Amino acid sequence: MTFAREKLLEEAKRINDAQDERKGVSIVVIGAPLGCLYIHGLLHAFLGHVDAGKSTLLGRLMYELGELDEKTRRANERGSSSAGKSSFSWAWGLDGTTEERERGITMDIALRSLKTTHRQITVLDAPGHKDFIPNMISGASQADCALLVVDATTGEFEAGFEKGGQTREHLLLARSLGVAQVIVAINKLDQVEWSESRYEEICTVLRPFLAQSGFHPSKTRFVPVGAIQGINLLRREGAESSSLREWYSGPTLVDFLDQLDPPARNVTTPLRIPISNIFKGQGSSAVSVSGRLIAGIVQTGERLRILPGDESAIVKSIEVEDKFVPWAAAGSNATLNLTGIEAINLGIGSVLCPLTDLIPLATVFTARIIVFDIQVPITAGTSVELHHHSRDVPATTLKLISTIDRSSGNVIKRNPRVLTKGTSAEVQIGLRPRIPLEPFSVNKDMGRILIRRGGETIAAGEFNV
Structure with missing residues (x-):
C-alpha cells in the first residue's frame, strides 16, 4: 500500500x-x-x-x-x-x-x-x-x-x-x-x-x-x-x-x-535517481539498483520509467542504511529492489523518474564551462569524454560560442579559435548516445557536467539548453 x-x-x-x-x-x-x-x-x-x-x-x-x-x-x-x-x-x-x-x-x-x-x-x-x-x-x-x-x-x-x-x-x-x-x-x-x-x-x-x-x-x-x-x-x-x-x-x-551543514533537500520536485550500481536482487526475476535520490520522493509500489530507453519497473522494496523503508526522499543513498524489468535493460548512469515527469534526453546542447589548468587548448571538433554522475560517454566540442567574464557573465569574445586554461566559455557539445540531462536552472545536480580528455579532467560546467 x-x-x-x-x-x-x-x-x-x-x-x-x-x-x-x-x-x-x-x-x-x-x-x-x-x-x-x-x-x-x-x-x-x-x-x-x-x-x-x-x-x-x-x-x-x-x-x-x-x-x-x-x-x-x-x-x-x-x-x-x-x-x-x-x-x-x-x-x-x-x-x-x-x-x-x-x-x-x-x-x-x-x-x-x-x-x-x-x-x-x-x-x-x-x-x-x-x-x-x-x-x-x-x-x-x-x-x-x-x-x-x-x-x-x-x-x-x-x-x-x-x-x-x-x-x-x-x-x-x-x-x-x-x-x-x-x-x-x-x-x-x-x-x-x-x-x-x-x-x-x-x-x-x-x-x-x-x-x-x-x-x-x-x-x-x-x-x-x-x-x-x-x-x-x-x-x-x-x-x-x-x-x-x-x-x-x-x-x-x-x-x-x-558540525557539517546538511543541505536543503528538494523533495517537492520530480523524482530523479541516477543509477550508480546494478546487482541481482531477491527472487528469480528481481534486480536491484542503487543511487542517490537527487530530487523528489520514491515509495514502494510505484512504477518508474528508466531513461534512456522505453522500459519501466515497479519498486518492490526500498533499503536505506541497511533498513527496509516504505519511502525515501531526496538526499538519501538508497537501494531499490525492482520487478518487471531485466538487468540487461538497465545501465549505470540511467535515470529513474516518474512516468508523468520524464527527464529530457540530450544529444546536442549548450554548456557554460570553466577550463582547468591544461597544456593543450580546446578547439572546435575536440574529442572528449563527458561525465555526468556515474555515466561517461564520448562527446565532441562542436562549436566554441564565446568566452565569458566569470564575474559579470558578459561576453568577452565571440567564436574564439581556442580555449586555454582558466577560461570561462560557452560551448556547444555533441554526444554520441543520448543521455538524460536537465538544465542547471531546473536541477543543479542533474545539470552539472565534467569534461575529460586523455585521462585528464580539462573542464567542468553547467548544461544550459
Whole structure:
C-alpha cells in the first residue's frame, strides 16, 4: 500500500525540518598519496607509504565510533598480517576485494555509515589512484561534503599537490560536482614528530588553492590527525597525544563531522535517481539498483520509467542504511529492489523518474564551462569524454560560442579559435548516445557536467539548453 502523495510530502518535510532529528549528510573521502607515486613508477616500492591513508583513517574512525566491533577488527588484523600487510589492517575491511587488498588501494566506491551526536553520515570512500578517477567522480557526484586526507610526511604532500598530482584534481572535481564543504585531515603527523610548523605549512599551501577552487573559507576546516593510533579522530587523550596537545586544542575530526551543514533537500520536485550500481536482487526475476535520490520522493509500489530507453519497473522494496523503508526522499543513498524489468535493460548512469515527469534526453546542447589548468587548448571538433554522475560517454566540442567574464557573465569574445586554461566559455557539445540531462536552472545536480580528455579532467560546467 502506498502513502497518499500529499501526506508523504508532509512527512518528508517534517523530518527534513525537525531540529531534534539526527541530520543526514553524505561525505566523500578523497586523498591521493599513491597517485603521484604510481606516475613515477614507484607503486610497488612505495606501497607501504599509503598504510595510513584515507581508508586507514576511515577504518579507524569506524572503530572509534563503534561501527567496527572488536571481533571484526581482530579478524582484519589477522587477515592483513597473514597477507604480509599488517600495516593495512585498519583499511582491510574497506578495501574489500582481493585485488584491492593485494595492491593496497581503493578501486571502487565503498559505502559506509557513521553516526555522530547530530549527524547520520554516509561515507563514500572514493579511489585516490589516477586509474580510477571515473569511480571517484561517481562518488563525488553523490556527496554533500568532502573529507580530504593528505599525507604530512616529508615530500609526500608536495608530490600529491604539485602539478600533475591527484590532490589538485580531486578538489577541483569535488567542487565542480557541487561539493561545497571540505574538511582537510592532515594525516601522518606522528611521522614528523607532530610538527606544528609542518601542519601550518600544509594549511598555508592549501588555503588559497581551496579558495580559488570555489570552497568558501567559512566552509573549510583543517584538523591534525594520526589515523593508525586514532589520535584526534574522536579524542586526544593519553601519552601518545601529548605532543599534539602542546600546540593544538581545537576540535577533533568527529567534532567537525558533527558540525557539517546538511543541505536543503528538494523533495517537492520530480523524482530523479541516477543509477550508480546494478546487482541481482531477491527472487528469480528481481534486480536491484542503487543511487542517490537527487530530487523528489520514491515509495514502494510505484512504477518508474528508466531513461534512456522505453522500459519501466515497479519498486518492490526500498533499503536505506541497511533498513527496509516504505519511502525515501531526496538526499538519501538508497537501494531499490525492482520487478518487471531485466538487468540487461538497465545501465549505470540511467535515470529513474516518474512516468508523468520524464527527464529530457540530450544529444546536442549548450554548456557554460570553466577550463582547468591544461597544456593543450580546446578547439572546435575536440574529442572528449563527458561525465555526468556515474555515466561517461564520448562527446565532441562542436562549436566554441564565446568566452565569458566569470564575474559579470558578459561576453568577452565571440567564436574564439581556442580555449586555454582558466577560461570561462560557452560551448556547444555533441554526444554520441543520448543521455538524460536537465538544465542547471531546473536541477543543479542533474545539470552539472565534467569534461575529460586523455585521462585528464580539462573542464567542468553547467548544461544550459
